Amino acid sequence: MLRREGLSKLTGRERYVDDLPLEDFLWGATVRSPAARGRISDIIFGDGVDWSEFVIVDHTDIPGRNAVYLMEYDQPALAPGYVRHVHEPVLLLAHPSREMARRALREVQVIVDVDPPALDFRTLPGPDLIQYGENNVLKRLSIQKGDVERALGESPIVVEGVYETGAQEHVYLETQGMLAYLDGEVLVIKGSMQCPYYVVKALKPALNRSEEEIQVIQTPTGGGFGGKEEFPSMVALHAGLLALKSRMPVKLIYDRTEDMVATTKRHPSQVRHRTGVDENGRLIAQEIEVVMDGGAYLTLTPVVLSRAIIHAAGLYHCDNVSILGRAMFTNSVPYGAFRGFGNPQAHFAVERHMDVIADRLRMDPVELRRINMIRDGQTTATGQVISDGVDRLQIVDRALALSDYERRRREHWVRNPEHRYLRRGIGMAAFYHGAGFTGSGEVMLDSRLHVEGNPDGKVQVLCASTEMGQGQVTIFTQLASDRLGYDPAEISIAEPDTHRVPDSGPTVGSRTAMVVGRLVERACDDLCRKAGVEIGAPGALVKEAIIAWHSAHPGERLLGKARYEPPPGIEWDEENYVGDAYGAFGWAAHVAEVEVDLRTYDVRVLDFVSVQDVGTVLNETLARGQVQGGVAQGISWALLEECVWKDGAMENGQLTNYIIPTSGDLPPIRVEFVEFPYEHGAQGAKGIGELPLVGAAPAVLNAVAAATGRQPTEIPLTPERLMALLANGDR
């Protein structure tokens, strides 16, 4: 099926929040902290504008609790006198003219009595830097399997490595934006978001309003990648506060720089590996420490850390594993959800480390992976028995065959010594990603979904899942039409409006097709049951039955309902991090071929092959697009994207100096799917959105290692870093 909203996007007719027709409204703007940490001693309003024309909101205007609630109440909506990161919101302004609102921002001076900021997450803070708990540790987690200390002591070879990754900005092409207005006594929020019910959850305590008094509607969303998971709650709250105070509609649209410097990013990380292996390359012990920069507020950091440590040992079997995870408070912009959610950091380290081990053993890195790759019946670090029937070696073999790995490798060995300044290399990464929420997370979400049969026999899916480019509207249409035997044109997907649709959970974590899609199928079945027609009956009969039901029940609604039920046999011990972390894993292998220019230290990716098991592929074009887009973000995280920091502020908040790839910077990304259906996912689907990003960076860096004979350990591997690495020798 073709992307349902595709034509309206291609022709420019799709209306995003900033495209909605609106009259008599105010433009909102956000005054932010200039300092990373300190007490606000004064706010000076300059005389360049007439302040009587402005609506001004500060923390005292917040009717309820001053917090953007998701996991904790720690992050203020507006700083109440003390700031903890640069660009923390302090005041809100609104004016009928956008130009005047922007001018006013330049007229306000927030004066901060600066305290020393904690800016390095890698070292434990001195006493003057402590601001969270005893030692700025936001969260500690641990996984223990076997006896690592003993096993390391008995290992003939121990290989150590330290791997670091930088912050990454989402750069969704549509910036954050919200519209807020009062409809009677209901506060209506419309805007760009992944999770309408997260916005409701944040607004209720802050505005002291009930769910009935807050209506959140998602508008077509121009990219999310996790950046519109939790952050839109902040923008919505700000727009809402301005609308409540002014009693006028308020539009709050971030410009690119504000969006880049002030919103969440991917957590920077430092991961240490100490690995015991025998001479044949068999893993004996893995000791791993994952440290992440959480930034100034909690956001979703504990969950990101959790996903990171669960995946940190890679897709290998090892009897002795110790993984310690620690997320640190710093006075940086809060880090948050970003496609992969901790797993890209974990896999950058472990998949880079596997090549380092292979190098030490003088062994083929593919062979090292083959020997240790988890087989059915073996267990992950949390003790989860893998028994999904997926042929992981087949995935690796397919990626090697498609990329012509062996032949290229031999060609490079011949070619590299002959060329004056170009070095080619080919590298691979094998990896996995748990789909859906971790452990008992899906049970706690308690997702619900309705499928409504209308009097004319047409059907509408009511859910809070959102379309942000990944194809949710198309996939849900397909699933409902297949299940009911309907023409897709007779299926509609309701606008995500919290006053109309049930809470089917957030659109995150590669859960939508697999988990919520399964609810679509089950709600369709329930609709058939209620309409009195056999499940699986031809569409014409289902339609007839729906029409007949309405004749017999005039004025009533015919709703097929489904509520999440966990697959049988899943057990997770949240206290000890033992058990079945995920119902299903997607498995994949990437192969990257690169060319390094020793004159410029530029790394060019010449070829990229991705083989993925995402269960049943529901829509080939959409699935391929997910993989290619994820890989592109992973390649550019590895090579291009660097947040430059100065005193806690991102200095390069523009697309001219924060570089994301153009078409010219990327090779064609060649994708193949190997399908191992998952019986509890919709039509056998598993998660797809995050998996492809996870292994891209290590594949690229392993190729650089093959090309240069050096072992890079840090990304982004900018030309400057590569130059230092090649000049200084191994590190």
Next chain:
Amino acid sequence: MSDGRDDPIRISFTLNGEPTTVEVSPSERLLDLLRYRLGLTGTKEGCAEGECGACTVYLDGLPVDSCLVPAYQVRGRLVETIESLDPEGMAHYHARGTTQCGACTPGVVMTAEWILRHRDRLETHTVRELMAGNLCRCTGYDGIIEGIEGALEDREAG
């Protein structure tokens, strides 16, 4: 108090084939004029500094970033936006995954259509090179390039 620098300027130009007359302020961008005053919201703002191409329109037939064009400069000229394109021509883009989130898409399609109308450029450049002025964060560009290649083959055959 006015020294005339902020006085509105009256301009006439051709917008999507229609004669158009408006008053603009000296600092007004073509992008804002189109989006907020003329209701042509198909043209998107992505970066406001000529880097991403989401705001691409044709000015006298050439693709330009409308965020960098002062509105008064279009006086007497031809401006064409995404709204002027024939939806019939979108089939290949639709089928091959050219659009995902859609925020870069109108700009991408404007550049793509310009390539289709200027095939001689393909003698010296690849589609991949010609598309390097439009940033997309969703597709990894393969869906865009394949969509254009499909349209090229189709219109050659037609």
